[in-house]
Amino acid sequence: MPGQYINRKYTRSIMVILRFLWAFSYLWAMMHAAAILPIPYERWENNFWSKKRNYVLTYKSLFEFKMKTEMYVHVLVFVVLFSLYRCCQCRLIGARFMLPGLDRPSNKYRLMALAAPYWFAFIGTWTISTLITVWGLILVVKRDESDRTYVLIAQLIIAMLFKLMVLANVYSTVLRIWGYIKIFEKDSIVGQLNYNNFGDHLDLFFRV
Template sequence: MPNRQVNSWRYSRVMMTMLRCLLAVSYLWAMVSAAAVVPVLHGEKSTWLFWMTTVQYSLTYTSLLPFDGFTQGYILLVVIQMLTRLYQCCRCSFFGTSTNQNNVHNANIGKYDKRLLTYFGPYLVLFIISWLASIFYTSTTVLQIYHQQPTRNQTVLYCELAMVIIFKVLVLTNAIVRCLRGLIILKLFKLEPERNLRNYHNFGEHLNLFFQY
């Protein structure tokens, strides 16, 4: 039946929009968490023949951002704040089709200007500070291993630290690519015609354009 097909299509778009919003929040949270990951050096002493002592070093990983309610709540707050501004700049309906004829100068429509930093800035500052602090912490770990007595697994430790640095570079590269892509898309949205704008895309489909799920 046509009516049932229309309702089914509408409900599927609602579910996909909610799923893409959840994926966007999870992705942005994971990026900050990945930027805050740091290696921790541990040494285990073992004594044999009553006087000979050897030290075996190992690396574990932790986060500079504690997993408590305040810190994780703040991360989610700045993520939702940024997604809210993205929604305002997209000039689309959250779930369905948006017709925007004479109300394009509504205050709810986000402007492409320096005020974007008010909404995007807290998340970007949190990401940059976490990434720089983790790089500094990783470099201190490298110096600790260098000044320790040589051990049999020292080469393995250096390889693990190299993998951490490569991971950090990949995280930063991914963030830069997403930021540049987002700025270009927002610039294109600004150049859209302001009158008689009919947008058939919802916010979930725009998130798919920003983050490429």
């Protein structure tokens, strides 16, 4: 039985596109996850002799899902991926043979300069939404008079854990990217050939 024919050119092209879309979706999702916040809304329950104040928990986002806002987020994400591409100095699809001492990847300062707007936006959004979540937790503990106080507190604690998991995930990704960029710099100094394309590097950076 003849062996199966594999067109490696198109296979590598498709994998680069898929990994790019996955990395793009990851960065987009992390930005929106940082903007999610639970908000307790005050509500009064009328009894026969008195009124009782309670809170209902709803979830919102600091970002409004409008075309203009989404365009800003997409531009920030695209700039991060472009900065990674420039720092690796790899081929988009094919392999690039790096010459020792000449084809050195861009230094870490260029990566920080190009990707800084996204990371600053992420950190600022995460900080604001987390502070609002903490304030909501304090508000419920002090003012809620219903029988669902402990349920609301548990929901707010779960929201806080979610925010911490998002931060930890992004932090570990940034450290992994930084580590691989430094490895690429050392390999270029000793003349190590780089056969990877951009999709292969995205696989290393984001585990896609």
